[in-house]
Amino acid sequence: MLRSDFELLLNKILSPSRFKDYAPNGLQVEGKKEINRVVTGVTASQALIDAAVDYNADAVFVHHGYFWKNEDPRIVGMKYRRIAALIKNDINLYGYHLPLDAHPTLGNNAGLADALGLMNRVGLQAGVPIEEAIGVVGELAEPVTSEQFKKMVESAVGREVLFECVNEQKIQRVALCTGGAQGYIEQAAMMGADVFITGEVSEQTIHIAREMEIHFIAAGHHATERFGARSMADYLANEFGLDAVFIDVDSPA
Structure with a gap:
């Protein structure tokens, strides 16, 4: 080509x-x-x-x-x-x-949402079409405890995560935005999410989570953004016959 x-x-x-x-x-x-x-x-x-x-x-x-x-x-x-x-x-x-974050099937957010089995997805920004939204809100098939959900996320990203559990409420409605998107936590709370997942955490994020009573997970910038590049390699190989391979140069951040 x-x-x-x-x-x-x-x-x-x-x-x-x-x-x-x-x-x-x-x-x-x-x-x-x-x-x-x-x-x-x-x-x-x-x-x-x-x-x-x-x-x-x-x-x-x-x-x-x-x-x-x-x-x-x-x-x-x-x-x-x-x-x-x-x-x-x-x-x-x-x-x-951003185009790789937002793609509704191949993107980073879509990949993490798929790994968690989220249904009924909408964009994290109210009124923005999901194919243009930076972030996703979706629902689990049934509510799970905070400990169960933490294990689900860790399985999806392949590492331990930082989890700020703010109450005993079970989790079903999930908001996520991969990478350095901790600033979207208030938007996630306003969208009625029980938990917000992103890659990074700032000091003030924990206080916002506690005061707005929304569970918070920082799962790693790199770990949450493997999905898009991996999906693109598979797509280019399967759909266009290119010799395409994803290479993961890991980072703890």
Whole structure:
């Protein structure tokens, strides 16, 4: 597949024009014209690039790419080494941030919601279509205790989680937004959720959870955002016959 056709394909799948994002979505570093082997991952770290080189990849697809707003624009140090490795090995880098969070079937939020078996899903932002919403609210088939739910989340993300249990109420209505979305906890409470799941936690988040009486789980930024990159690798392989593989460069954060 030609590089230009690959970007058109990704844009058709992920619809980046719908989002006002913090970094450019699409092709970020240009490589070879023909793309057959693709590595997907969460973040375009040096370790992921090195793994892509070892895999003889033509392209790398990530959720966290480069050129974030307000960052130092100079290509020096760590940024130089990463970009130099891509250019030296003629590897294309594609980054999709909010579009990969929000995709209703392939996205990070959808993946976590699927893993938890959430039904009757709506967007976390009232009135926003679910395909454009940053976050999901859904329901479990039946209420579960807080301890049961904690184990469900840990099974879904593959690690222990921080769980602030604020009362004895059972959990059925679940709000989630992967990554660094702890600021949405008040919105989750206003949507009537029993619990809010995200990746990170801030000091004030715990106080909000206690005072608004909504259980809170911080399950890891990286751990909650594996879903989209993994789903994209499977989709590109199964639907378009590309040699696509997800490589997980783990992070405890």
